[in-house]
Structure formats: structure tokens, C-alpha cells
Amino acid sequence: MLRLEGIGKRFGGLTALSGITFSVIEGSITGIIGPNGAGKTTLFNVATGIYPPSEGAVLLGEKNISALPPERRARIGLVRTFQNIELFGKMTVLENVMVGLHTQSKCGFLACSLRMPWQMSEERRIREKALEWLDFVGIPDLADVEAGALPFGKGRLLEIARAMALEPKILLMDEPAAGLNSRETAELAELIKKIRDLGVTVALVEHDMDLVMDICDQIVVLNLGTMLAQGTPREIQENPEVIAAYLGESED
């Protein structure tokens, strides 16, 4: 599905990543973890197209997408969510999801306001689809609320609904549990599994170890810009090098 091949990334003299090679298997949930400064965010940014890699390639299926900007990647099925939620605060929750759907439709957000008959039926279809995604993430009752007024946890769910409306093949999530309380994190775990059960491949960078160990099929551990380990949650929990890397961090 998604393959990172020999990824290296340098910022001036600093090597943030080197020799990162792994595949995200179709239909699975992959977690990317590692101590602070390990290179997780940088790897995420290379995978989603914020940074070009200094070395190596990002492949989606057979296609080398290393040079594609984030929006072109989204159009071919690689969609991301952000750690700092990016919503249109003045629009309603429903409109936030509809904007995403309009970008795929022949009826743009402005053109639809002209209200030609075919546009109205297209508009209705988009509205229904947006409502279905709000329902999927569990916030259909908030459809008419201004997005800027949402509590943080609900904003994260809206962001996931908006990403899902783009019908990704693979959803990359940047610290989806950051800022959530334990109840919200447990709900998020269920939601991510539900997304996987729809056939969408998921990869996430996450600090919440319980969440990662609970939901991931595969975990990739980064340390100091290199790949320290790859395996199932159990293999990772028992890996002495991983344990040492995390212990080193807590002693700092």
C-alpha cells in the first residue's frame, strides 16, 4: 500500500532521518513511535508531502509519489489529519465536511450557491454524504454548531470526518490522541478500528503507548533518525533495544 524506501532527510548539517525502509500493509493499522526527537514528525511530513526526502522514495502502490504535493497525494488516496486541528471555525460542523466533498464534486462550493436544479440535487447529495460521515464519527447532533465552538475532542472527530469524506485509501494521523482525555482516547481507538474495518489503511504517529499497543497491527520504532525496530505490539514491548531507548529518554 504505502512504502517508504531508504528515506533520508537532512536539515542543513542535521540528519533527521536516514535509511528508513518499511511498508504499511493494506488494511492494517501501523503505529510509528519513538522517543522525543526520534524523527517521527519529519517522517510523517515526508510521507504526506510537506517535505521532499533528501534520499529515497515514497511509493503509493506502484507509484512513486515522492515529488507530489500534499493535495495531489490526497486526490490519489493519501489523506492526513493534523495534530493541531485545522477547521474552518466560522462554518458549521456540517459545512466543514461539505467543503471537502465539494473539492471532489463537479459542483464547487460557490457554484452550488447559484442553485441551478442539477446543482441543487448535487448539493443535496453532498449534504447527505457529509451527514453520513458525521454519523460515522458519532457527532451527527452537532451538524449545525459552529466548528469554532466545538470542544477540542469533538473538533478532532470532525477533522476525522472531513478526512474520511475524501474517501482515502490510506489515512495518516498525526498524534490523534494528543489533548484527548482517557474516555475520548478509548472512543478514538474504537473509531480508528472502525475506519480500518471499512478497508481504509491507517498509519499514525502517536505518543500514547496504550493506544498504540491496543490498536496497531504493526509498530515501527524510530530512534535518533533511524529505524530501531519493527514488529507486532508484543514483539516491540519485549524488544530490549526499544526498552533501552525509552529508558534512556526517561533518565534524561
Ligand SMILES: Nc1ncnc2c1ncn2[C@@H]1O[C@H](COP(=O)(O)OP(=O)(O)OP(=O)(O)O)[C@@H](O)[C@H]1O
Ligand atoms: N524544519 C526543521 N528544521 C531543522 N531541524 C528540524 C526540522 N524539523 C525537525 N528537525 C530536527 O529533526 C530531528 C527530528 O525531529 P522530529 O520533530 O521529527 O522528531 P519527533 O520524533 O517527531 O519528536 P517529538 O516526539 O518530540 O515530536 C530533531 O533533531 C529536530 O530538531
